Amino acid sequence: MLPNRRKWLDLWRKNATVAASGFLAISATTGVAGYEMAKDDVTLTINGKKQEICTYAKDVEELLEEQGIQPRKEDYVYPSLNTPITDDLHIIWEASKEVTLTINGKKKKMWTTADTVGELLRSQHVAVGPHDKVTPSLSAKVQKGMNIGIERAFPVRLNVGGKQQQVWTTSTTVADFLKQQGIPLGQWDRIEPSLQETVKAGMTVYIVRIKKVTDVVEEPVDFAVVTKRDDSLPKGERRVIAPGEKGKIEKTYEVTLENGKEVARKLLATRTIKESKPRIVAIGTKTVHPVASSGRPSSRGADQAAKEFYVNATAYTAYCEGCSGITSTGINLRQNPSVKVIAVDPSIIPLGSKVYVEGYGYAIAADTGSSIRGYKIDVFFPERSDAFGWGRKRVKIRVLP
Structure with missing residues (x-):
């Protein structure tokens, strides 16, 4: 019996050990499962x-x-x-990124999670004007350590060739400003202020367009007046032998234009196209003896005709200021430049009288003038140069019968 009992006890112990081991294994498995389920x-x-x-x-x-x-x-x-x-x-x-925002030179560091530069500026409540310069662009992706700059635009008046307009710019110098505005400059153009000048708000920048062009013009050349003595003519009488002919020259100028207006003209060359021909005037030297008075009674005009007296004489042309070219008696001086006519005061020398003027010759009193009063006459010359040459003088006049 004892051996059988011992055998039974060993078997029971073995089963108990196995059971305990199984229980522990089940407990461990259940705990792990519960822990995993907590995730x-x-x-x-x-x-x-x-x-x-x-x-x-x-x-x-x-x-x-x-x-x-x-x-x-x-x-x-x-x-x-x-x-x-x-x-x-x-x-x-x-993660936020650290960036540096600079507005008109003032720097500020900040952290941001904005995706783009535009989004960053909106988050910082920084308004951007349509003419402001933002670098990099508003659509650029924000990067760690990025430098973002804003240059505020300001108004500037731009005057190009006399035409003015207001524009906006962020430029620092006049040169940068003109480049930003796409303004081409010519070789002679003048910029005010200078290209190196700093641009400021409200400033006016002038571009004076300067051109240099060549101008060729033709000009008349007055002829010279040559006098020669003629003893066949009464003393003082003048007779034109050769009328003279004006010459012609060609002048080449360098003309400077500023905004289309001429401001300077420089003579570069002169060329003679046609030589002038002198006017030749014969001056009488023959002495004419006056006719003695008959002593017969006469009218006032007859008394004057028989006398010689001195008058103050000036000269005029058919083209003088206020002149019509037609005398008070109807003679067209422009059509008849060779006629010898004087203007008189009819109360002293009657119109129609034939006269002899010292230094001028025989003539007819056929004109009057508002300034011809008393003992004063005006002698006619077809050319201004002759009239100027006569000037003002006191001469002797004789009224012929």
Whole structure:
């Protein structure tokens, strides 16, 4: 009996050990399964890259710490850091980037999660005018360490060739400003102020268009008057032997134009096209003895005709200012330039009288004038040069019967 009992006891002990081992194994398996069931499946997007993870974290902040992320206050985190972790939660984290924003030379560092430069400026409530210069462009992607610059545009008056308009610019110098506006400059153009001058708001920039052109003109050349003595003519009488002929020259000028208006003219060359021919005038030297008066009674006009007296004599032409070219007695001086005529005061020398004027010769009193009063006459010459040459003088006149 004893051997059988011992055998039974060994068998019982063996079964008990196996049972205990099985119980421990089941317990361990159940615990592991429970621990695994405590994990949450979430989606985490880091700077645009999505990943699926399982986590025991209690909230978003702990989850990010598990991933080695220490968010800055400027970072974008969604949902908030204290949001509890639940299954299928989608978490987004975008790291902020440090950039430098410079506006008209004033710098400011900042952190941002903006995707583009335009988005960054909107988030900072920075308005951009239509003429402002932004670098890089508003559509450029924001990069870490990026330098973003804004140059504020200001109004400037631009006067090109006399035509003025208002434009907007961000340029620093006149040269940059003209380049920005696409204004071409000619070789002689004048810029005011100078190209190196700093552009300021409200300034007027002038572009004076300068051109230099060649102008060729023809000009008449007056003829000379040559006198010669003639003893066949009564003393003082003049007779034109050769009328004279004007010459012609060609002058070449360099003309300077500013905004289309001539401001300077420089003579470059002169060429003779036609030589002038002198006027030749014969001056009488023959002495004429006056006819003695018969002593018969006569009218006032007859008394005057028998006398010689002195008068103040000037000269005129058919083309003088206010002259019609026709005498008060109807003689057309422009059509008859060789006629010898004097203007008189009819109360002194009757119209129609034949006279002899010292230094002028025989003539007819056929004209009057508003300034011819008393002992004064005006002698006619067809050419201005002769009239100027006569000038004003006191001469002796004799009224012929």
